Amino acid sequence: EVHLLESGGGLVQPGGSLRLSCAASGFTFSSYSMSWVRQAPGKGLEWVSSLSYNGVTTYSADSVQGRFTISRDSSRDTLFLQMNALRADDTAVYYCAKRSNLGAFDYWGQGTPVTVSS
């Protein structure tokens, strides 16, 4: 059974940094692209960033480009999101998601909340 477990969220001041982790199990992690998606309070889903199965190709939303970095460690079956220069509008629940071979986001974690506030 596929399982994704995010961690690392919390309260951080504007301008600060956080590193989110997503521990994967139940599938061959190194064979699949992975993504981060967020949902701000009272808002819809917003795609944040995606990373190819081999860690070579990354895609990021304009809103996080230059501030957030997605990476993976296939030896630990873990996906990361390094978030720097955090702003109040980055406050959201952050979900990691596995991408299927056809590209859809087929499995999701339960999310980790990030609050950016002074």
Place this chain on the structure above:
Amino acid sequence: EIVLTQSPGTLSLSPGDRATLSCRASQSVSSSFLGWYQKKPGQAPRLLIYGASSRATGIPDRFSGSGSGTDFTLTISRLEPEDFAVYYCQQYGSSPFTFGPGTKVDIK
């Protein structure tokens, strides 16, 4: 960037009703790369439909997807109590992999 628009914003229906949700794209989306997700408060999003019309694993057959080009539809043939939620369409063919703003299906 492909912008997705969903309508209506809210759909008020009763259990047993048929729900028809629309997703329109600002430019053509390959049908292979259009998905629908269900989101309930406090829960992870759930993939319902991929490739515009294929049901994901474990999704009941009352959920169906159709459409091509710029117009796509999610239909729930007979609403069950657990179907009241927010539904999002997403295109995942070209970055940024945008979501629509969502349609809330609530109980009338």
